[in-house]
Structures are given as C-alpha cells and as structure tokens.
Amino acid sequence: MSSPTASPVSALPVSLIGAPTDVGAGDRGARLGPEALRIAGLREALHGLGLDVADRGNLDGPPNPWTGPVDGYRHLDEVIAWNRQVMNAVSAELGLGRMPILLGGDHCLGLGSITAVAQHCRAHGKKLRVLWLDAHADFNTNDITPSGNLHGMPVACLIGLGPRELTHLGGEAPAMQAGQMRQIGTRSVDAGEKQLIRRHGLPVYDMRRIGDLGIKRVMEDALADLDEDTHLHVSFDVDFLDPSIAPGVGTGVAGGPNYREAQLAMEMIAESGRMGSLDIVELNPILDRDNATALIAIDLVESLFGKSTLVRD
Ligand SMILES: NC(=[NH2+])NCCC[C@H](N)C(=O)O
Numbered sequence: 001m002s003s004p005t006a007s008p009v010s011a012l013p014v015s016l017i018g019a020p021t022d023v024g025a026g027d028r029g030a031r032l033g034p035e036a037l038r039i040a041g042l043r044e045a046l047h048g049l050g051l052d053v054a055d056r057g058n059l060d061g062p063p064n065p066w067t068g069p070v071d072g073y074r075h076l077d078e079v080i081a082w083n084r085q086v087m088n089a090v091s092a093e094l095g096l097g098r099m100p101i102l103l104g105g106d107h108c109l110g111l112g113s114i115t116a117v118a119q120h121c122r123a124h125g126k127k128l129r130v131l132w133l134d135a136h137a138d139f140n141t142n143d144i145t146p147s148g149n150l151h152g153m154p155v156a157c158l159i160g161l162g163p164r165e166l167t168h169l170g171g172e173a174p175a176m177q178a179g180q181m182r183q184i185g186t187r188s189v190d191a192g193e194k195q196l197i198r199r200h201g202l203p204v205y206d207m208r209r210i211g212d213l214g215i216k217r218v219m220e221d222a223l224a225d226l227d228e229d230t231h232l233h234v235s236f237d238v239d240f241l242d243p244s245i246a247p248g249v250g251t252g253v254a255g256g257p258n259y260r261e262a263q264l265a266m267e268m269i270a271e272s273g274r275m276g277s278l279d280i281v282e283l284n285p286i287l288d289r290d291n292a293t294a295l296i297a298i299d300l301v302e303s304l305f306g307k308s309t310l311v312r313d
Pocket residue numbers: 107108136138140145146147148149151152153188189190237239251282
C-alpha cells in the first residue's frame with residue numbers, strides 16, 4: 001500500500017499555542033480543543049513531515065462565566081482578556097521567526113491571532129491575505145447578532161466594527177481591510193451579516209459558488225495575486241467541513257465541503273508556499289465521536305504543510 005508522500009513546503013519552524021477557552025461560543029467544550037488535538041497527535045504529525053515543532057503549552061485566561069448578553073455581547077471582558085493573551089503569544093512567535101499555530105478555543109480568538117499577524121505585516125512591509133475557512137461569516141456586531149456570542153463577531157472587529165477594546169486590540173484600528181480576506185465555505189450567514197458583507201465588500205466564496213465553480217477554481221481565485229511579500233494567514237474553523245465528517249463542533253451546518261474538497265483546498269494553500277500562520281478553532285471534543293474531528297483536522301493540517309496525494313511529485 002502506498003502512503004501520501006511527505007514533503008514540507010514550509011522551512012519555518014512552527015510553534016503550537018493552546019488557548020483553552022470557549023468564552024466566545026454558544027456551547028461549552030471548545031476549551032478542550034487544544035488537548036484533543038495533542039492527543040490525536042498534531043505535534044507528531046507535523047514532526048513526521050520534517051518540521052521543527054515546539055509546543056508552547058496553553059495560555060491562561062479567565063473561566064467561562066456562562067452568562068447572558070450585556071449590550072449584545074456575552075462575556076466581553078473574558079473575550080478581551082483571552083484575545084490579549086493570544087495576540088501577545090502570536091506576536092512573540094512571529095518575532096522569533098517561527099510560524100504560530102493557534103489551537104483554539106473558539107473562533108473569537110481569530111481576532112487576537114490576526115491582529116498580531118496584521119501588526120507583524122505592517123512592521124515588515126508585508127502584504128496580508130487571510131483565508132477564512134468557515135461555515136459562517138463571523139461578521140456580526142452587537143446590534144445584529146442573534147446570540148451575543150463573540151465567536152460570531154471577530155471578522156467585524158478586525159475591520160473596525162465592534163467594541164473599542166476589541167477593534168483596537170493592537171493599538172490601531174482597523175487591523176485589516178475587508179478586501180484582504182477571502183471567506184471560503186460560507187453557508188450560514190445571518191440577515192444583518194449579509195447586509196454588512198455587501199456594504200463592506202467582503203470577498204466571500206460561499207458553498208453555492210463552490211458548487212458552481214468547483215473547489216479548484218475557487219481556491220485559484222482566492223490564492224490569486226500572492227507574491228513573495230505576501231503573508232498568508234489561514235483561519236481554519238473546523239465547522240468549515242461538512243458535519244458528516246467533522247461532528248465535533250458546536251455550530252455545524254450541513255452542506256459543507258467533503259473530505260476531498262477540503263483536502264484539495266489545503267493542498268493548494270500548501271503549494272502557494274505563502275502560509276505564515278494558522279488558527280485551528282472550534283473543535284469541541286464533547287460533541288465529537290472518538291476524537292474523529294481532531295483526527296481529520298490533523299490530517300488536513302498535514303496537507304496544509306505539504307503532505308501530497310500525488311503519486312509522482
Ligand atoms: N465561529 C463560529 N462557529 N461562529 C458561529 C456564529 C453563529 C451565528 N452567526 C452567531 O453569530 O451567533
């Protein structure tokens with residue numbers, strides 16, 4: 001039997017950063033995500049591809065108070081505290097010339113991670129492109145959110161819409177422009193979010209588009225015009241995947257990419273050679289079956305780092 005060939009595309013050493021929290025989510029359990037990824041063998045898998053991997057352990061932050069929304073936000077103070085930790089940890093790794101891999105935790109943490117990456121890009125004259133692989137747009141604000149959950153708001157915060165402590169997490173706002181992001185796999189967008197997406201011109205490759213064009217064309221488009229100076233950040237919300245293959249998430253939505261579509265997307269990102277940072281978020285082991293979602297996430301992360309399905313490469 002032949003196995004996929006290992007050929008890492010990244011020469012950068014990588015650092016795993018655990019952020020065990022679900023303060024931004026509507027279900028508890030994503031706080032166990034980092035351990036589930038470790039137990040499923042993330043470090044070993046990356047090491048097997050020839051990468052230098054350091055596990056920095058887990059960040060520390062406030063517990064989940066599990067209270068209702070105040071002014072349209074649940075747990076705002078806790079979300080701020082966790083995102084500060086994440087931003088500082090991601091900055092530190094980028095400063096050391098390493099590739100940070102954030103192990104969430106819920107997707108509110110994408111704010112801290114991408115704020116750090118955007119700052120790094122500004123400081124080093126790099127262009128930023130963010131691929132947001134997700135069933136959701138995460139583009140809510142406190143006046144339109146159906147839930148008050150801040151994991152539905154990081155993209156809005158990144159482009160300057162949200163509470164000041166979050167939009168200005170990195171000092172200046174906005175952290176990035178809508179045009180620097182490509183959303184892929186989108187299939188659950190709230191009514192108010194749709195309007196905001198249109199108003200701000202957020203580039204979205206939703207599932208309808210993937211159905212029409214195919215994942216290959218969509219990824220070619222999303223990865224077009226990258227150059228030597230581009231830092232590509234991949235924010236991988238595990239609920240991007242169809243829940244039939246990835247049940248361990250709090251807000252799964254049917255009609256997502258199948259295994260091969262997701263794998264091809266990851267392979268094409270790897271081939272771009274530009275990935276400089278990664279989030280793996282929203283894994284909820286409490287809702288999983290035998291850690292299967294952690295295992296598939298790791299499998300796809302291996303593809304992101306160059307594990308190839310080509311017979312001759
Ligand atoms: N990162 C996520 N899983 N986000 C889910 C967001 C769901 C919904 N749009 C909300 O704002 O409540």
